[in-house]
Amino acid sequence: MTSSAVKNSIELYMVLSNKSGRQNLGTYLRTASAFGTTQVLVESEVNAWLDIAVGSERFGTHGAHRAQKYVDVVHFDEFAEARAYLKSKGCTIFGLSQQPVGSFAHATPYEGTSAFVIDNEFPGLSEEQRAICDNFVHVPFHGEQTEVSSKLVLDTTVVTAITLHHFTVFAQFPVRAIEATSSQGKFMLDAYPTYDPTHNKRGEEKAAMREAKRANADDGLSEDNGLGSMFE
Numbered sequence: 603m604t605s606s607a608v609k610n611s612i613e614l615y616m617v618l619s620n621k622s623g624r625q626n627l628g629t630y631l632r633t634a635s636a637f638g639t640t641q642v643l644v645e646s647e648v649n650a651w652l653d654i655a656v657g658s659e660r661f662g663t664h665g666a667h668r669a670q671k672y673v674d675v676v677h678f679d680e681f682a683e684a685r686a687y688l689k690s691k692g693c694t695i696f697g698l699s700q701q702p703v704g705s706f707a708h709a710t711p712y713e714g715t716s717a718f719v720i721d722n723e724f725p726g727l728s729e730e731q732r733a734i735c736d737n738f739v740h741v742p743f744h745g746e747q748t749e750v751s752s753k754l755v756l757d758t759t760v761v762t763a764i765t766l767h768h769f770t771v772f773a774q775f776p777v778r779a780i781e782a783t784s785s786q787g788k789f790m791l792d793a794y795p796t797y798d799p800t801h802n803k804r805g806e807e808k809a810a811m812r813e814a815k816r817a818n819a820d821d822g823l824s825e826d827n828g829l830g831s832m833f834e
Contacts, residue, residue, distance in 0.1 A: 614638060614717075614766070615718070617695075617719040619721075633759060635672050636778065638778075639766075641673075641675070681731055695716070695717045695718075695719060696739050697732055700756075702742065708768045710737075
C-alpha cells in the first residue's frame with residue numbers, strides 16, 4: 603500500500619483487463635497512483651493446455667510517466683479469481699458503467715475497502731466483469747441533453763478518475779502535494795517501493811493453479827474425448 607493511502611482499514615483496488623494482449627495501461631496506472639490505489643489487478647486468461655497467457659502479463663505503460671513503478675500490479679487468470687482475492691480483502695466490488703445503471707459515483711454510499719472494475723479493453727463491461735461486481739456506479743452528465751449528446755460517453759480514464767476522486771473523498775485519503783516543474787505542476791510520487799523477490803505468495807499460488815489446470819486438461823484428453831490414443 604502506498605503511503606498516500608490513508609493508514610486505516612480502508613483500501614482501494616482497481617481491476618483492469620488485458621485479455622487481448624499488450625494493452626496500454628499507462629494512463630490507468632498513473633490514475634491509480636494519483637489516488638493512492640493499493641493494488642491494480644490485471645486479468646489475462648491462461649491457456650491451460652499450453653500454460654501461456656491468452657493476452658499477456660505484459661502491457662504498455664505509455665502515459666504512465668513512471669507511475670507504473672509505484673503501483674503494485676497483480677495478475678490473475680480469470681475475473682472469478684480476482685473476485686475471490688478481493689473478497690478475501692473485504693472488498694465491495696463496483697463496476698464502472700457508462701450507462702445510467704446503479705448509483706451516481708458522487709452519491710454512492712461507500713462503506714469501506716472497495717474495488718472498481720474498469721472497461722478499459724472493450725466498450726462496456728463484459729459479462730465476466732459484470733458477474734464479479736456487487737454494485738454498479740456511473741458518472742452522470744449535467745445540463746440539458748440533446749438526442750446526440752445523450753449518446754456520447756466520456757473517456758474511460760476520465761470516468762475512472764472522477765469515480766476514484768469521490769471514493770477517496772469518502773475514505774479521507776490525504777491530498778497529494780504538487781511539485782512545481784518548468785512547464786506545469788505534477789503530483790508528488792511516494793518513495794520508490796521495494797519488493798522481496800524471494801517471497802512471492804501470489805506467484806506461488808498462480809503456479810499451483812496452472813499446474814492443477816494442466817493436470818485437469820491432461821485427464822480430459824486421455825479419458826473424455828478419446829484423443830489420448832492418438833499420441834501413443
